Amino acid sequence: MRQRNRLSDATWTAFTEAIRFVVIPIVLVDLVTSNYPQLTHAFMPEIKTYILFFGGMITAASTLEAVNRPGTFKRLLFGLAALAFVCMWLFVIFGGGIAQFTYGAYTVEFDISKIVYIMLLGISLKGLLVVSTYSTHKHLLKDQERQKKLEVLREKAASKARPAARRRTAGPSFESLTRMTFEVTPDDSVGYLPPPPPRPPREAQRTPGIKQCPVCGAKASSKELSCKNCGAWFSKDTVR
Secondary structure, three states: OOHHHHHHHHHHHHHHHHHHHHHHHHHHHHHHHHHOOOEEEOOOOOHHHHHHHHHHHHHHHHHHHHHOOOOOHHHHHHHHHHHHHHHHHHHHHOHHHEEEEEEOOEEEEEEOHHHHHHHHHHHHOHHHHHHHHHHHHHHHHHHHHHHHHHHHHHHHHHHHHOOOOOOOOOOOOHHHHOOOOOOOOOHHHHOOOOOOOOOOOHHHHOOOOEEEOOOOOOEEEOOOOEOOOOOOEOOHHHEO
């Protein structure tokens, strides 16, 4: 039962117990004493005070019993206390079972003490119900507390097993600065030319130069400065 439900039950219990053990008895006592002043018993002079006291104690004990959960020691204590106050309230109402009715010179005495004791015995049997409720729900409360402890331990173990994920701090993006759709365009569309093809190594580019004599047409090596055939000098244009 939730805390809110227990509070509503306690409020309803306080209202009903106050009506049953305080309001209605006082109204009935006023009617009896006003219509039959000859009826007296041992508690009659201060019966309203006793009704208010014991009725208030019954209401308070019953309310505190309804607030606490079944199976708790507080509920057992307040339940037995409310039952004890009910027995006292009933004993005071009936004046201990002995009442007198005086009419002129005649006095009639009523002795219903045995009936009152039987009623008190029957009411006190409710204590067995209070004790049985306590013993029955006590094991259930222990099981619930044990399950809660196991769940707490499991949650702690799970939190230790998985490391806390680090949150990455995202920098400012272009999408957050403008509402326009952003598209990535190739380099050719904005004026960039593709890179040139790779050049062959220098060793491959080097080819042995050949000189040709402008006079006799004889060919010679590029290292030669003059033609071996006619003795003419080579110029720079003769290298092919």
